[in-house]
Amino acid sequence: MIIARPTVMQERWLAVGTRYPALRAAAEKLGHSGGWKTTTLLGRCLGFLLGLVGTGMLAGVLSQLESPLLVGGLVLVAAAEWLVAQRRVFRSGIEEAMYLCGAVAVVVQLLIWSDGNNDALGVALVATAVLLVGWRLLNPLFTTLAFAGYSLAIALSGPQGFGGSLSTLEAGIACVVLAIVALVAGGREWQRPAHDGMLDALVITMPWLAHGWFAAYGWPGSAPNNWALLVLALGFLAVNLVIGVSRSQHAPLIGALGNVTCAAYSLQKLLPWPLHWQLIAAGALLLAVAITLERLLRDRSEGLTSRAIAEPAGVEVIQLAGAASISPAPSAEPQPGFRGEGGGFGGGGASGRY
Amino acid sequence: MHDLSAELQALPASESLTAAHSQALLQEGRRVLSVRSELLIAMYVAVATFVAGVGLLVKANLDRIGPVALLAAIFAASALCYSVASRALLARRDRSLGEDYVLLLGALLFSAAVGYAEVKFRVFGAGWSRHLLLLAAWHVAAAYLFRSRLVLAVALTAFAGWLGVAASLGTPFEPVYPYFGFGPRSLVCALVFYAASRFHLSENPGAGKGFREVYRQFAANFAFWGALGLGGDPSTRWIGAATLLGLALIVGRAGLNERRESFLLYAVGYCAIGLVWLEALILNSYLLASWLGLATVVGAVVLLFSLRSRLKESAR
Numbered sequence: 001m002i003i004a005r006p007t008v009m010q011e012r013w014l015a016v017g018t019r020y021p022a023l024r025a026a027a028e029k030l031g032h033s034g035g036w037k038t039t040t041l042l043g044r045c046l047g048f049l050l051g052l053v054g055t056g057m058l059a060g061v062l063s064q065l066e067s068p069l070l071v072g073g074l075v076l077v078a079a080a081e082w083l084v085a086q087r088r089v090f091r092s093g094i095e096e097a098m099y100l101c102g103a104v105a106v107v108v109q110l111l112i113w114s115d116g117n118n119d120a121l122g123v124a125l126v127a128t129a130v131l132l133v134g135w136r137l138l139n140p141l142f143t144t145l146a147f148a149g150y151s152l153a154i155a156l157s158g159p160q161g162f163g164g165s166l167s168t169l170e171a172g173i174a175c176v177v178l179a180i181v182a183l184v185a186g187g188r189e190w191q192r193p194a195h196d197g198m199l200d201a202l203v204i205t206m207p208w209l210a211h212g213w214f215a216a217y218g219w220p221g222s223a224p225n226n227w228a229l230l231v232l233a234l235g236f237l238a239v240n241l242v243i244g245v246s247r248s249q250h251a252p253l254i255g256a257l258g259n260v261t262c263a264a265y266s267l268q269k270l271l272p273w274p275l276h277w278q279l280i281a282a283g284a285l286l287l288a289v290a291i292t293l294e295r296l297l298r299d300r301s302e303g304l305t306s307r308a309i310a311e312p313a314g315v316e317v318i319q320l321a322g323a324a325s326i327s328p329a330p331s332a333e334p335q336p337g338f339r340g341e342g343g344g345f346g347g348g349g350a351s352g353r354y
Numbered sequence: 355m356h357d358l359s360a361e362l363q364a365l366p367a368s369e370s371l372t373a374a375h376s377q378a379l380l381q382e383g384r385r386v387l388s389v390r391s392e393l394l395i396a397m398y399v400a401v402a403t404f405v406a407g408v409g410l411l412v413k414a415n416l417d418r419i420g421p422v423a424l425l426a427a428i429f430a431a432s433a434l435c436y437s438v439a440s441r442a443l444l445a446r447r448d449r450s451l452g453e454d455y456v457l458l459l460g461a462l463l464f465s466a467a468v469g470y471a472e473v474k475f476r477v478f479g480a481g482w483s484r485h486l487l488l489l490a491a492w493h494v495a496a497a498y499l500f501r502s503r504l505v506l507a508v509a510l511t512a513f514a515g516w517l518g519v520a521a522s523l524g525t526p527f528e529p530v531y532p533y534f535g536f537g538p539r540s541l542v543c544a545l546v547f548y549a550a551s552r553f554h555l556s557e558n559p560g561a562g563k564g565f566r567e568v569y570r571q572f573a574a575n576f577a578f579w580g581a582l583g584l585g586g587d588p589s590t591r592w593i594g595a596a597t598l599l600g601l602a603l604i605v606g607r608a609g610l611n612e613r614r615e616s617f618l619l620y621a622v623g624y625c626a627i628g629l630v631w632l633e634a635l636i637l638n639s640y641l642l643a644s645w646l647g648l649a650t651v652v653g654a655v656v657l658l659f660s661l662r663s664r665l666k667e668s669a670r
Contacts, residue, residue, distance in 0.1 A: 020378045026371060087659075186355065195356075261399075279410065306390050
């Protein structure tokens with residue numbers, strides 16, 4: 001069976017265009033990417049959103065049918081497959097949302113029909129559907145979601161299932177094992193950039209997930225539990241930093257940022273300081289470390305550097321949105337009967353949040 | 355790991371791309387790794403965490419520390435941040451990434467301090483919202499002095515706050531004044547921001563570095579929020595729908611002419627999702643609304659693909 005998707009060579013040429021925007025036109029001119037149509041990150045996000053909205057509308061249209069999930073799911077998978085195979089759409093977001101929703105809908109319908117009450121098996125089947133979609137579309141987010149789903153299935157595999165006690169220790173151990181396997185496998189030379197991306201996503205997310213499962217294990221919030229979590233987070237931090245720097249890889253370094261967050265979470269449970277001082281101290285420390293690193297690495301032209309080499313499209317817009325989103329909201333609340341200033345209408349919609 | 359060196363070496367030599375080409379080869383050969391993105395994330399998280407901590411500190415210690423001491427401390431921290439950022443200004447050099455974020459922290463701390471002062475001392479009394487206008491003016495002045503796009507974003511947010519458009523979920527559907535609710539206010543904001551962008555016409559719209567782009571990004575988003583706000587109110591629903599379509603045409607056209615993908619995405623995204631929402635509000639039949647919504651999304655997807663291919667063609 002031939003599966004319509006970019007060949008290894010085509011995907012590598014597409015990766016050249018994505019990773020180095022300045023070289024995209026030159027890469028496309030060579031015509032090695034097989035006519036596959038891709039988009040930018042922002043475009044992909046919008047495509048995914050449109051795909052989800054379209055799926056919701058289709059659910060409304062099919063709601064009168066006897067088995068809407070099966071019919072809708074099959075329609076969505078067929079439409080997504082047509083987009084990929086006929087229109088040569090790759091990572092546009094739309095086909096990804098449709099394929100994901102379609103596959104999950106089919107599995108959920110089958111689970112409803114089977115009338116089984118095995119939660120773990122149900123979650124594992126849904127995760128398998130997501131994994132297959134991720135493999136089909138070469139989507140690292142979906143494969144990671146699938147592995148997160150498997151960890152949930154492991155947690156549910158205890159005698160109680162949903163609503164009862166979860167096997168969080170086993171789920172956490174599975175996530176740690178996955179993170180280590182992904183770290184080791186990430187050192188191998190992979191031909192498909194997507195396979196590398198799948199391992200990278202596991203390297204970044206699995207330690208977080210393990211932290212979450214372990215945090216819920218035993219006596220959540222107890223000091224020994226928090227010390228163990230802190231040691232685990234610091235251990236992953238050290239390993240990720242060493243591997244990221246030695247291999248010159250982004251994923252372990254981004255994973256290290258997540259480990260810092262996990263370590264800070266455990267530490268804040270252990271420190272008797274009020275939350276505001278913890279936040280201020282953590283923010284100041286992180287800012288100081290980041291600025292120091294930026295200064296130290298600024299003038300380096302080889303090895304680790306803080307200079308911008310190739311900034312992906314959309315970073316500027318995201319930065320502006322980020323700055324606007326952390327601006328303090330209007331601080332005073334209008335009194336009853338009060339009318340604001342500013343031309344007669346100012347401040348009327350102020351939230352009163354600080 | 356994967357290595358795209360072979361593909362990069364197969365690219366034809368071009369004088370204009372020599373620097374980018376050699377940098378890419380260095381990167382693929384793992385001889386250089388830029389951690390700028392990681393540092394950027396770390397700095398953003400650090401600033402957000404710090405400001406959140408200051409917000410909680412103000413809330414928790416309003417009475418214990420005393421307002422004057424608290425205000426003095428926050429203002430001092432803000433002044434320290436401004437002074438760090440001003441070193442680059444005095445040395446007539448570009449600010450580093452770190453200095454950019456320290457300046458942003460200074461601006462946010464200043465906002466927090468002024469907001470706290472207004473809550474505590476009611477400086478403007480009944481006209482309390484004027485402090486937001488003053489903040490906007492302060493931040494605009496600082497943005498122009500330091501040439502900082504991040505601070506300009508804070509200034510525009512403060513201005514929008516003054517007009518009563520708090521950038522948080524929930525407010526679009528709860529206008530306090532029905533005749534001048536969220537929709538018209540957002541549109542006024544958009545107009546002001548667009549007018550301000552006209553003062554920067556000499557900037558290259560494609561460069562993505564100047565202030566014009568900041569004003570236009572804010573103008574486009576506020577305009578679409580305004581149209582959606584109008585659509586949310588039953589008395590102005592049709593005006594909202596017409597405004598949404600008109601804006602989509604204008605913004606989409608600007609995106610095509612200037613080859614700005616973000617504008618094309620705004621035009622298609624806001625218009626499609628806004629229309630689906632308005633159709634659901636206007637039509638009583640669930641089934642009909644679903645059919646129409648589905649048709650709208652399919653149309654938007656076709657339009658998105660077509661616009662993207664036109665954008666690509668125009669880039670060649």
